[in-house]
Amino acid sequence: MITPSAGLIDFLKSSDNFIIAVHFDPDGDCLGSASALSEALRSIGKKTTLFCETTVAAPYNFMPGSEEFKRPDQFSSQGVSSASFDSLIVVDANSLSRVVKNQNKEFFSDFKGRSAVIDHHETESSFGDIKWIEPHMPATGMMVHSLIKEMGIQITESMALNLYTAIVVDTGNFRFDNVNSDVLLAASELAAAGAVPSRIYSELYESWSTNRLELFKSVIATLTIDEGIAFMYASKKMFDESGADAGDAENFVSFPRVAKKLKAQVFLREVGERHYKASLRSKGDINVARVAEKFGGGGHKNAAGCVIKDDFEAAVDKLKKELKTLI
């Protein structure tokens, strides 16, 4: 159990009309956290409106309230500006630069109310009149769960579903390094409140189309592992034959993690003649962003990407050579 920052509950109780904003390219953690918080505030008579710059991806449509998130253009077309709200809550992000990109920054320019931040990301932002930032928390959903309980609000079945989903997404269904007894206890309480674990898992991870499955079968046949580095590719022919699209290949790069002592993974996707998109992943301290940068790409330490224009074998050789300098 974690205690909300001083002032946050007063802020929530003393305001009436909230806009709750999440980061763009939203995931299950920000969506579930914001939706549950919105429902909780409504249950004590508050008015809430949900903001997300990006359209919510279809795999999250099962989450109750996910249909309520509105983009800036939807607010504008209804003649609603941020001045219409007396309070702003930023959830699972700690600055407006993670909420709106350049062209939409002006949406919040006429906001005159008070703002609060509820987040678990490392912060370097000064944004927010009230900040509740807990970088050691595995999911913002766990913070919102604690907050709702602390406010004495009953967790409904839909809040439980949203918060359980938030936790599952940010812990890889209880398999990442961030899983501890607190995560499992929160999940247990949410299951008791009506979240159905297998249903949520199934919605998130067991919804592959036949095309996606056929593409996977082709891609996995190309898997090789050399000195702890896994290589896989998807040719245009494989996409054509399976009927799958680029989105269907998402996360395929993670599969080789099943292999013992794996250090890094590369997934090459053919996007044109002598033209490949490479997704790079690694475990621990191996910084694949350094490799991606050498080919004009970028990313994070354990997840990066770049584009290579070369023959397939040459592209593989070049990536392999760079990766081997790291391991």
Added chain:
Amino acid sequence: MITPSAGLIDFLKSSDNFIIAVHFDPDGDCLGSASALSEALRSIGKKTTLFCETTVAAPYNFMPGSEEFKRPDQFSSQGVSSASFDSLIVVDANSLSRVVKNQNKEFFSDFKGRSAVIDHHETESSFGDIKWIEPHMPATGMMVHSLIKEMGIQITESMALNLYTAIVVDTGNFRFDNVNSDVLLAASELAAAGAVPSRIYSELYESWSTNRLELFKSVIATLTIDEGIAFMYASKKMFDESGADAGDAENFVSFPRVAKKLKAQVFLREVGERHYKASLRSKGDINVARVAEKFGGGGHKNAAGCVIKDDFEAAVDKLKKELKTLI
């Protein structure tokens, strides 16, 4: 929290020298449950010996105590018979026919003591002076966890690791239909007692050998889905070519669950000429134990197995026909 059957705790406290037996082809649930129970009994001064007809598969070697399980031939070569023990506990099985196959049945023929059963399987058996069978429990590990707590014995780090592993294995790392708030609460308590969730996940699911990965590539190429029923097989040739063994194919049957609207999965493993081992899995109310029973096998509602002696195509057709009556 579940309460052990009347008499079980008295039985454990009043006996001194236990042989604890698990089912052959042991999984993480029986191994972890038996090892944790053994450690708990030793902590109150009892003598315990672990019995398993089959050598423990390498993926479970990380479990503390897994090296202690002895096969019948190892007992014999040390001149130890079942008459050497005053009490027998059968864990994660409820009859000796799940513990020893024909040739080893005589091992228990000279056992003259009392016996207890701790199990969560449905199959009915008259075996055991004391029976604690809870078919609704997701894992025997949860029962043993409750039992150890009920006996007032402190859960050590190694017991926690064994019991957490037991739960993870029988719930598919918290993704099967059997996951509920009790499962997650037990897991939370075990994580608090020292089990490290991400380490256990990695040991169980991210430790594939090259042979296993090669076998998977061959098996996944055979995947077909017909009316929501997935079929895959592993021929002897695939095992020979990949260098993998039977244990390497464990859990392959779960993979097709990624497919949308999947109802059931079948994985056939060739064990001899016209001789297949079938693993059956299902979601929700589809009771594959009923199908397995028709072929002389058994199991749980969502996870069962049987042996079929027939041509491959005929075996598939027969299983398909029976499964289709359920969906």
